[in-house]
Amino acid sequence: MIAWRGTTNRIGLSKNTNMINFDTNIRARSVGPTILMYHALGSRRDAVTTELGVFERTIEALVEHGNRCVDLSEWVAAGRPCIERRFAITFDDGYRSIALAANVLSRYRLGATVFLATDFMGRESNRSDRPPWMRDEPILDWSETRDLAAAGFRFQPHSKTHPNLTQCKNEQIFEELIESKSAIEDRLGGSCDLFAYPFGASNAFVRRAVSERFIAAFGVRQALAGPGDDRFDLPRVDAYYINTDRAIDRLARGAIEPTLAFRRPPRAVKAHAKAWIESIRRRSNELLRSAGLNAHS
Ligand SMILES: [Zn+2]
Numbered sequence: 206m207i208a209w210r211g212t213t214n215r216i217g218l219s220k221n222t223n224m225i226n227f228d229t230n231i232r233a234r235s236v237g238p239t240i241l242m243y244h245a246l247g248s249r250r251d252a253v254t255t256e257l258g259v260f261e262r263t264i265e266a267l268v269e270h271g272n273r274c275v276d277l278s279e280w281v282a283a284g285r286p287c288i289e290r291r292f293a294i295t296f297d298d299g300y301r302s303i304a305l306a307a308n309v310l311s312r313y314r315l316g317a318t319v320f321l322a323t324d325f326m327g328r329e330s331n332r333s334d335r336p337p338w339m340r341d342e343p344i345l346d347w348s349e350t351r352d353l354a355a356a357g358f359r360f361q362p363h364s365k366t367h368p369n370l371t372q373c374k375n376e377q378i379f380e381e382l383i384e385s386k387s388a389i390e391d392r393l394g395g396s397c398d399l400f401a402y403p404f405g406a407s408n409a410f411v412r413r414a415v416s417e418r419f420i421a422a423f424g425v426r427q428a429l430a431g432p433g434d435d436r437f438d439l440p441r442v443d444a445y446y447i448n449t450d451r452a453i454d455r456l457a458r459g460a461i462e463p464t465l466a467f468r469r470p471p472r473a474v475k476a477h478a479k480a481w482i483e484s485i486r487r488r489s490n491e492l493l494r495s496a497g498l499n500a501h502s
Contacts, residue, residue, distance in 0.1 A: 237430030238275050238291035239456065240423070242441040245300035245342050253300070253342060255444050261309045263447055266457035267292055274315040278359070278398050281421040287432055290459060295423065295441060297363055297401055298322060299350070301343040307356045319353070320363035320401035320423075321345075323388040347392050354393055361399040362386045369404050370411045372487065378414050386418060399423070402438075412437040427465045 244253040246260055272290045280286070280293070294310075294317040296303045303319065310317060327346035345353070350360055362385035364370065370378050386397045398420045402411070405425030412435070415422045421436045428440035442465060447456055455461045 236289050237285060237287050237432070237434075238280065238293050239272075239429055239461065240277070240293045240295060240439065240441040241444050241447070242423075242425060243294070243296045243303070243306075243444045244298055246302045246305045250448060252445075253298075254302070255448070257305050259448055259453070260306060260444075262450070263444070263453050263456065264294075264309050264313060264315070266453050268313050268315075270457040270459075272457065272459075274313075276316060276359075277318050278420070281399070281436070285421075285430070285432070285434075285436065293318065295320065295401070298367070299326070299345045299360075299363075301345050301349065303345075303358075304349065304353060307353065307358075310357055314357075316357040316359060318359050318361055318399065319345075319350075320361050320399075321350070321385070321389060322363045322365065322367040322403065323385045324365045325367070326350075350393060360389050360393055361397050361401070362389055363401045364403050367403045369406045370402060371406045371408045375410070375414075378411060382414060382418055407438055429462060429465070 241263075243255055243260065245255070246257050247254040248256065250256050250259070270290075272292050275288070275291045275293050277293050277295070294306075294315065296306075296317060296319045299319055299321040303317075306317065322344075325344045328344050329341045330344070350358075354360065362382070364381040365385045365388070366381065368377070368381065370381060373381065382400065386400075389397050400415050400419045400422040402415075402422060402424055405423075407415070407422070407424060412422065416437050419437075421439055423441055424438045425443060426438070426440040427443060427446075429442070430439055434440060442456075442461065446464065447453055447461075452461070452464060455464060
């Protein structure tokens with residue numbers, strides 16, 4: 206374990222990269238890195254897509270304001286030190302369009318973590334229960350992930366089939382964790398040590414199952430990481446809300462917290478509403494099935 210002291214501010218860089226090297230002590234503060242969560246990239250913003258130009262301006266602004274990128278596995282392994290002016294980039298679901306980020310990441314020599322739902326690799330969507338308003342969005346195949354891994358992307362599991370794990374039976378939870386982890390390790394080599402919950406949903410049982418196989422896991426709570434966080438439910442900032450020059454500027458200046466605080470209550474309500482709708486849908490399907498009717502989700 207690396208000892209983190211609050212008295213030194215030497216910052217080391219990994220070889221040939223702009224990522225922070227955690228083999229060096231840096232000044233401990235009360236705030237952790239801003240962990241950004243993206244999904245797809247493209248020319249037009251929608252529920253899962255961030256405009257490529259907005260993504261580029263966000264990364265440029267972060268770097269120009271002196272923010273440094275951290276490798277999440279190294280940050281967790283180092284004991285999750287509190288460090289200001291640090292950020293991490295994550296992409297959920299492995300959409301093929303995230304390859305568009307490669308240019309800007311290589312320009313600044315940054316890395317990103319991609320969470321994959323492994324059963325959907327090479328397919329047109331990552332959701333068997335895709336709602337009608339969500340358009341198909343192609344998912345990376347394994348050969349594309351190997352190309353991106355060479356360009357600085359790291360791949361970690363986000364389950365096999367992208368279910369809400371809090372509504373799965375115990376055996377399915379284990380299967381989703383174990384098989385998604387081994388699929389990535391078998392195809393890309395290395396060891397997966399981080400997990401992101403589909404829909405950000407977890408409960409005590411799910412978190413315990415994850416803690417037996419990973420060093421940390423991520424939800425979607427809108428907040429900056431801090432010392433009081435549950436290591437198996439770390440918050441992230443949904444980049445959906447970083448879509449104006451003003452929001453980008455606040456993020457880059459380390460002043461995004463009021464924006465996040467404003468977003469937290471509605472998202473919490475939304476999460477409860479979503480879980481409630483999902484439970485109604487599941488019960489309706491069970492009733493239809495028990496009545497011998499064909500139920501579609
Ligand atoms: Zn997802």
